[in-house]
Amino acid sequence: MTAMKGPGIFLAQFLGDAAPFDTLENLARWASGLGYVGVQIPCNDRLIDLSLAAESTAYCDDLRGMLDGHGIAITELSTHLQGQLVAVHPAYDALFDGFAPVEVHGKPAERQAWAVEQLKLAARASANLGLSAHATFSGALAWPYVYPWPQRPAGLVEEAFAELARRWRPILDTFDAAGVDCAYEVHPGEDLHDGASWERFLTAVDHHPRARMLFDPSHFVLQQLDYLDFIDRYHDRIACFHVKDAEFNPTGRSGVYGGYEPWVDRAGRFRSLGDGQVDFSSIFSKLAQYGYTGWAVLEWECALKRAEDGAREGAPFIRDHIIHLTDHAFDDFAKSGADQTAIRKILGLPASEG
Template identity: 70%
Template sequence: MKTIQGPAIFLAQFMGDEAPFNSLDSVCQWAAGLGYEGIQIPTWDARLIDLKTAAESKTYCDELIGKIDDHGLSITELSTHLQGQLVAVHPAYDAMFDGFAPAEVHGNSKARTEWAVQQVKWAAKASRNLGLTSHVTFSGALLWPFLYPWPQRPAGLVETGFKELAARWKPILDVFEDNGVDACYELHPGEDLHDGVTFEMFLEELNGHPRANINYDPSHFVLQCLDYLAFIDLYHDRIKAFHVKDAEFNPTGSQGVYSGFQGWVNRAGRFRSLGDGQVDFSAIFSKLSQYDYDGWAVLEWECCIKSPEQGAEEGAQFIADHIIQVTEKAFDDFAGAGSDEAFNRKVLGI
């Protein structure tokens, strides 16, 4: 067995216009001061990384590593959640998702997709230059508007959607393969890849591409009423990244999984800070350790009640307390009698 690394923190929800969240140095100092050992970097924030330069220059990456190392931190993964989302966008969402891309491609879905694909390919190369082996992203979605089959979906619609999604990602995943990096999809409502079944459908269209993997985040499974512990048993060989995020699902007589278009505070299912929700993290850390997951445990803060600063402060210790230093010996080693084939046959009476 192997020991999980951490605690680490995803910086996306913390960056802002005021210190300490407005520069790489200041946010690293803040994170290290809370006890974090790693940071997950959102590649769309130019204050943290120049993605194109990182893809092209090992020297730039060495200098970036040095700056972060000066604070006692490591880079866990790069993230292209926003860019990955734009690899596949149904036209119903064009206007809303334009905000994830630069102004020059707004209103031009083809140009926006090409921009997103290039971004994710650069992330694969940048990850290699940074010595990383995993990357986190979203899949995007062509089928999400058709999730609930009313009116009935046309025959073959789902199959066509997954063929197209796989066709868009195959060249990207090949770049990840060339650079020795796993692309880890966060299985998330709003994405075509949002649970185990949809991941399997995608993987089938990719002929089991070895670089198509999973960023495990139990919070999204709580909100879908999915067994997030059994999920680890089923897909542990594809889990290459881990977002530590809590959630709760409290259905009432008036709302359930879909939550009646309510805001986050008033939803039956909502994200919470670590320890404030319903996720059994002790069981999760045990299962991941059992299956030799030795990547990072990365806090993702998205609480609808608690402030990000308090969530981050409490989260570092929460993760540290859940990391299991795995044993290198069996508890009953002291009782080992030693034997050979002849002895075993004697014990069996044969």
């Protein structure tokens, strides 16, 4: 029976100036050598010409053909940086300018328009590449007010999510026209950072059929959120899966908020697969139970371990956790063979008439 696909690897954290991290082909060759069969590609000009991919099936065929030659498929495209720019609170304007071309720096409205166009191009490019889902961020207008002190004015959160929905609805419609799901990574720093905020957004976009999510348990460890219950609640909206580990070790000095400490000194920090506290056996079981057939993609982020070591260890870790669904019940050997007549007799009922 159909199972989730993998192992895949997200390339964003590995892209660099030196081989094998400098081009998509070199990265594909490197990933294949480590045992990966898929790559999640950030929409970076060094890896993909997004405008051309949105218009040219021939370009997309050539791109896929090159990757196929290394035994690699595209899991999803990613516009995490561009998605962030769809909604930016003014407090973060200067920090997020670096995610956009220099010509729109210091111009929030133009930067937002550029980001929206990038998302629409990504929808069409994903369709041309034969992909079913796309990974992104929602951006944030309400995040500076996540802790209610001073008291939030009545209606502030509602208006923030109404505006977020107004900005995303045309993008979601473009994804719908392309036949591709738009999967938001539920992530602190985004207005969509937990189940409650996800529900607010989903209501605001009228439960748009293309509004989906990227599930990454590491962010829930750092928030102390039950990531297994999250799957139970929202499995029908999960379209992408980042396999990333984390740990949370609070003290009397620091907890969820981290005390402005660097990553290595925080109570909650990301770790390489198997080095943290995430119960991946239960996660893979839950996703298999609910019929998730998308990709399992390593996102490497670790406060301690070298990236290349995390990537090398990630492929076998994911491969060994993927559950290949059984095509028969474990107790089929003990079938009674009773037909409907026998069943009624077993229950002490008269034979059915006619």
